[in-house]
Amino acid sequence: MSTLSIVVSLLLLMFLAYRGYTVLLLAPLMAALAVILSGDMVLLLPIYTETFMRALGNYILAFFPVFLLGALFGQLMADSGAATAIAKWIERTLGAKHAILTVVLACAILTYGGVSLFVVAFAIYPIAKSLFQDADIPKRLVAPAIALGSFTFTMTALPGTPAIQNAIPIKFYGTNTFAAPGLGVIGSLIIFALGMLWLRSRERAARAQGEGYGIHADTLEAKGQVGEADMRGDAQRSMPLVLALLPLVLVIGINALFTYGVFPGMHWDFLAERFATMDANKQTGMWALIIALVLSCATLVLLGLGRWANLQQTINKGVLGSMLPIFNTASEVGYGAVIASLAGFAIIRDAVLNVSSNPLISEAVAMNVLAGITGSSSGGLSIALQTLGADYLKMAVDAGISPDLMHRVAVMSAGVFDTLPHCGAIITLLSICGLTHRQSYLNIAMMTIVMPLIALAAVIALGTAFGSF
Template structure:
């Protein structure tokens, strides 16, 4: 009884400390100690094994995925510094017009994140540009936050096949699948997330206009707007999209070549490269991101004079997202050692639920506990996924459904990405969380359940 109360207390304290802005490493370590003490775990093993270096330890995760975070951050820095990301945003804005401001925000964020630019870079890059759009359209900031989150934090993160997102890579590296696993069901879920998400924010904008609610500027907006710089310095859009196309091309080309021919018996360098791409779900997308960064250097002359600075800052930018994700996984590594977690796992595995619904519930709850979709997905893959494979779920289906499920309840109020988005935009949970909940929690849950229903109807679940 005390152990279960300790688990709840640790989770409640983690949520409270995250909302109060406490450093996530300090918060996760304190909460891990609360869980350890109330569950009778030895403190030395908690601090030296379960939290940092066990199978679900913070630094076990950080070591495994360091290269992907590093390459993704460098690519994001290259796209931001060269102003290629800005160029793409401006081109889409000119094409769609101010009256489609919400669609502009969603589309640009979706394109950039699907192309490999990390979410935090996209949000930080888009907001200074978005201020001008919101002012001209008289759009409430809470709806801009929701629209950009639809593009950057839902379907491109967990559902669409081929993306070098950490969620796609975690599933592939854990299950031995590739980045395109369960592609068709991912596209189905993505259409639901994107369609319902845009319907929600557009409906919200119509209601806001009817009630006289509009854009309210503050001092932070004026500071952020200065970061947008001079639009005339941005490269042409047709050059700006090339690095994104290169990243996706490097990831997708091996899959296409393998589909067109049998390379299993060939000893050529091309055949070896194709086989390497299929068995290296971390190294291959990392390589694609670095190639994209080098393309930025070739295309954008201003980048060449500060190559070392851009790559160095990108490397520094990778540290905090990696460490923050690792911290919540370290907390989860302690939680998984408790009797309460074992009881939860056994209850879920033995529950009278269809296997895919059990996957959805398990991945969702674990992601909710740690407030991180990538952290929750890693914990799920390490602790529960093998049991679902034994039940007969195909690895490709488990890959996609677990990834989609992890991107729902993760976005509760203590989610780091939600908090960071609100800080960047100068919003509070009271002002904007209702809309964020709708597009990043409720709608992804609906999409995942609809995908499971379709698979079950087809006899695949």
């Protein structure tokens, strides 16, 4: 009965999230339903306060700086005109005939540099719409092009990406954002190459059938997306290209400098007196990312001195824009903690752990299942690692598998089935582009599910054969 209660609550969570209900309310309600159906109603309130809220609070405690600084950095990039400058430069370099490639690269550069995927979608859509109109490419391909550049390899595979997904495994595996760099690059190239081949084939097929951009009631209205950046009115702001690229270079460069240069040479004995239970070596990956984002945000503020339309509004919008994403994800983590506390979860856990003798395959299955159920890569990844992270680390050590390889496989796995139709990011992207699931979802799924799944299989095969590199 306990296992059935988990399945029922998960299905309801997925269905109601697809219908647009916020997980801030759904997560505790579905957790409560699972507890009641499992026969533990008398423990409902203690489980809520001691399990759900404790897990939610611990997640915010661990990752709040990354969410806040990432959202602020993205807003500063957008409102300073840096994002527009980069997109326009790519457009001038490649030309209108390469509209799809221009959009993919612009999104990839911005997201790899630390700009929130929601901010990137808002910032790039007006440019993408213009490019696709000029090239007479069907508008339904705009959303898949943005998805390929924003939701895939720069979020999960490229080493050093400051995306929250790439930071989550750090505290569980003691790794850093550059884990398994060679495999990450290979996975990224597979996703990018296959994605571009698919989009270009769809473009050619549309031309052969005489289908062009079409007539659409274009709008930038994103219905009901509270707390996400609204980029209307900012598309004309710009800055010199070198200055626009500098903050992105700093995010990656400073992160790498502290990860590989500064922190490895430091001795942390002086922390033992005040932080006796802390393992500094497991925190340095997060510290490096925080330092990189802080310095890059400060650089953007200084670069725009005298040019900001309203710096206070930009800062406030960026900071407030981080609230909904982190609380959504933290609520999903709280839900996962409650599910993990139920007796029926032991059956599910054992089934996942025993799906393969290869820890990489077992981990990939767990991340995909939970990311698909929650409709969130960060949410599914967090739930899986909160409940199974210690088991997977032990399995990896016993099998002689590097934690770096486990890190990269976990992150790439969470970025596959997270974009099922009920995914909030997909719903938001379609809303921004003024498109429907019927028009664009099949091509989006090819970009965000099929191509990443092929890349994941390749990384697991290479990692099993040659180890982490």
